[in-house]
Structures are given as structure tokens and as C-alpha cells.
Amino acid sequence: MRKWMLVSLILALTFGGFVAFAGGQTEKTKAAPTELVVGCIEPLTGSYAVFGTEAKLGMEIAVRHINEAGGIKSLGGLPLRLVSEDCGDSADSAKLAAESLISKHKPVAILGMYISRLTIAASEVTDRNKVILVADALADSLTMMGRRYLFRVSANAGMYGAAAVNFVVDAAKKTGVKVERVAIINEDSAFGHFVAMGAANAALRSGLTVVYQKEYPYDISDATSIVTDIANSKPDVVFHSPYFMDAIIFAKTFRESDKIPKFIAGMGACGYADANSIEALGATGNLYTNTYGYNPEKDTPANRKFVADFEAAAGRQPTDSSGMNYYAMWVLKEALELSGTMFPSDPLNPDNLREAFLKLDITSGPAVETFPTDHIVFNEIGDNIHASAISMQVINGESRVVWPFASNLIEPVFPRPDFTY
Numbered sequence: 001m002r003k004w005m006l007v008s009l010i011l012a013l014t015f016g017g018f019v020a021f022a023g024g025q026t027e028k029t030k031a032a033p034t035e036l037v038v039g040c041i042e043p044l045t046g047s048y049a050v051f052g053t054e055a056k057l058g059m060e061i062a063v064r065h066i067n068e069a070g071g072i073k074s075l076g077g078l079p080l081r082l083v084s085e086d087c088g089d090s091a092d093s094a095k096l097a098a099e100s101l102i103s104k105h106k107p108v109a110i111l112g113m114y115i116s117r118l119t120i121a122a123s124e125v126t127d128r129n130k131v132i133l134v135a136d137a138l139a140d141s142l143t144m145m146g147r148r149y150l151f152r153v154s155a156n157a158g159m160y161g162a163a164a165v166n167f168v169v170d171a172a173k174k175t176g177v178k179v180e181r182v183a184i185i186n187e188d189s190a191f192g193h194f195v196a197m198g199a200a201n202a203a204l205r206s207g208l209t210v211v212y213q214k215e216y217p218y219d220i221s222d223a224t225s226i227v228t229d230i231a232n233s234k235p236d237v238v239f240h241s242p243y244f245m246d247a248i249i250f251a252k253t254f255r256e257s258d259k260i261p262k263f264i265a266g267m268g269a270c271g272y273a274d275a276n277s278i279e280a281l282g283a284t285g286n287l288y289t290n291t292y293g294y295n296p297e298k299d300t301p302a303n304r305k306f307v308a309d310f311e312a313a314a315g316r317q318p319t320d321s322s323g324m325n326y327y328a329m330w331v332l333k334e335a336l337e338l339s340g341t342m343f344p345s346d347p348l349n350p351d352n353l354r355e356a357f358l359k360l361d362i363t364s365g366p367a368v369e370t371f372p373t374d375h376i377v378f379n380e381i382g383d384n385i386h387a388s389a390i391s392m393q394v395i396n397g398e399s400r401v402v403w404p405f406a407s408n409l410i411e412p413v414f415p416r417p418d419f420t421y
Contacts, residue, residue: 038059040085046088055112075347111325139191139193140194158194159388179263186242226250241267266288357382
């Protein structure tokens with residue numbers, strides 16, 4: 001009780017509860033906060049809304065769970081309140097969304113954006129205003145731009161690409177299938193570029209020969225020529241970094257042309273193995289894989305609770321975008337707790353909160369119970385040094401974790417039984 005009263009007094013003074021003047025008079029100013037506002041900026045309309053709406057739902061469930069568990073205890077149990085802004089699908093709209101949310105709500109932090117080029121643009125605004133941004137975008141360059149207030153819990157794009165290659169190499173060894181020649185294709189955003197680079201480097205390290213590589217416009221409408229060129233190159237495996245609509249176009253083109261390699265591995269948490277892609281592709285989507293920074297099958301109390309609540313709300317398994325924002329909100333919670341302990345007189349100062357992020361060493365609790373690994377620590381540029389990715393495969397219409405083999409509950413189907421060359 002004494003600690004709570006002390007925290008309340010500190011917050012009241014910090015936020016202007018009472019200000020003393022020289023003559024001994026006091027004047028009441030704005031009250032101490034009764035909640036902490038957290039911003040959600042995601043593409044809620046437009047071509048990327050399929051990711052943004054699920055990311056927002058993941059945040060909403062996390063906020064509810066955090067508040068049900070007692071809020072931010074080091075700040076007297078202050079609850080979180082989520083406010084959202086649609087960032088659309090352009091760099092300009094993302095900047096405007098960040099400016100609007102910061103101006104209207106003065107959040108302690110912002111989560112989201114998902115699309116790398118939107119995050120790159122909006123992070124100019126968040127950094128200028130000294131607002132912590134916990135990004136769910138993957139482009140490696142995000143944490144290389146000198147943004148002081150940007151953190152990323154998940155793996156970066158290059159790791160997602162490398163994970164796809166490592167999965168295929170491990171699956172080939174386990175099944176005795178010969179894999180030597182590979183093709184790498186990606187949409188032409190910063191995200192796709194870095195995923196493809198990670199895959200190419202991993203392929204070279206594994207002694208694979210890249211026989212075809214192509215970067216195409218993200219709004220591609222016809223993949224026939226690329227699929228034909230891939231078939232002419234005769235790779236054993238195609239590694240593909242798509243978003244959503246282009247994954248559907250390619251999967252249908254592979255099927256309609258009957259030009260299917262031994263395996264097609266998606267990479268980068270977009271397309272193929274998510275619930276929306278499974279619904280859109282039907283039987284055509286069977287056996288496709290993708291790499292993800294969230295494992296819906298991790299058997300921990302916090303993850304089981306999140307999955308159950310997400311399925312109750314959405315009617316389907318949580319995706320990468322929802323899962324990574326669920327654990328990101330819990331990481332923010334841990335940082336707020338630590339800041340309240342480290343800086344009791346000014347816990348919400350952005351520089352103090354940044355310092356708390358850099359001091360985090362999370363090995364227990366909901367953040368790591370829903371994270372692919374069991375450790376979260378940030379380096380100076382804002383990346384989690386223990387980040388990792390998994391592979392999921394569509395088997396009988398359901399997306400299942402198939403790699404790493406130590407984490408899977410079901411074996412991958414490898415190679416595809418319907419390959420034609």
C-alpha cells in the first residue's frame with residue numbers, strides 16, 4: 001500500500017498534480033494519469049488490411065490480458081488503453097497517421113505498421129517526437145537508420161529468408177531428397193529484397209546453386225512469364241517472398257501451368273500458409289510453406305490463452321501479424337515495469353523508457369511464452385538478439401508448424417508429391 005501511495009504521488013507530481021509557488025500557494029493543474037495510452041498504427045484499409053486488422057486484434061487481446069493481470073504494477077497498476085490509426089498503404093499516409101495519433105493522444109509508445117516501407121517513413125515522425133515505436137516490420141534496414149526510439153522484437157527479413165533455406169536443407173537431409181538447384185523470387189519492396197538476400201546468402205552457405213533470381217513489382221497481375229522462366233531453369237526448389245495477392249497469383253499459375261518443382265517455400269510471413277491465403281486458395285494452397293516469427297503451437301499457458309481468445313474473436317488461428325503484436329505489447333509492458341522501477345520519478349520520459357528497453361532481459365512470462373525462442377534482449381540498434389523464425393506448412397487445409405524439428409508436432413510433406421520436374 002505504501003509503495004502504491006508513493007507511486008501515485010510521484011505520478012501526480014510528474015504530470016502536474018500540484019505545483020508549489022514561492023508564496024506558499026498551490027495551484028491544481030492536470031490530474032495524474034488514470035491510464036497509459038498505447039498507439040496502434042496499421043494498414044486497416046487498402047491492399048494490406050489483411051495484415052493490419054489481425055495485428056490490431058492481437059494488440060487488443062494483449063492489452064486486455066495485461067489489464068486483467070493488474071496493469072503496470074510499478075506505476076500503481078495503471079491500465080493500458082489502445083488507440084488506433086489507419087496508415088493506409090503509402091509512405092505519406094503512414095507519416096500522416098503517426099503525426100495524427102501523436103498529436104491527438106500523446107501515446108507512451110506505438111506498435112505496428114507491418115509494411116517495411118511504411119514503417120521507414122513513419123519512424124521519421126516517431127523518432128522526431130521521441131515516441132517509442134515497437135515495429136512489426138521486417139526489413140533489415142529499419143534498425144540501421146539511426147532511429148533511437150525504434151525497437152523490433154521479431155526476427156528481421158534476412159532471418160526469415162535464411163530460415164526458409166535452412167528448413168529445406170534440413171528436410172532434404174531427413175528425407176534423402178536431392179536438392180542442389182534453387183530459384184529465388186521476391187516482390188520489389190525493401191522487405192522482399194532483404195528476405196531474398198537472406199535466402200541467397202543461406203543458399204550459398206549450404207552449397208546450393210542459385211539458377212534463377214527475379215525481383216518483380218509487388219502489384220504484379222500476371223506471373224505466367226516468370227513461372228515459365230523458372231521451369232526452364234529447372235530448380236529443385238523455389239524460394240518465394242510474396243505479400244498476399246501476389247502469392248495467390250503465383251500459386252494459381254504454378255497449378256494452372258502444371259510447372260511445379262519439387263518444393264515451393266514461401267518466406268517472410270506473407271502469403272501461402274496464413275489463414276486468409278488458405279481460404280483464398282483452397283486445395284491449390286496445400287503443401288505450401290512460409291516462415292514466421294510467431295509459433296501458434298507453442299505449448300505454454302500464455303500462448304494457449306492467446307490462441308483461444310483469438311480464435312474466439314476471429315474464428316481462426318492467429319497469424320504472424322497478430323502473434324508478433326501480442327508479444328510486442330507484453331514486451332512494452334515489461335519495459336514500462338522496468339522504467340517504473342529504474343526511474344520512479346520520471347518513468348514515462350521517452351529517454352528513460354528507451355533505457356529500460358535496452359536493459360530488458362526477459363526469460364519468463366507471457367512475452368517469451370508467445371515468442372519463438374525463450375529469451376528477449378535488445379542490442380543498441382533496437383534488434384532482439386535472440387530472434388528466430390519457424391516454418392509452417394499447409395497440410396490438409398491447416399497451417400502447421402513443421403520446423404525446427406525440435407518444435408514441430410507434425411512432419412513436413414517433402415518433397416511435394418505433385419511435382420512435375
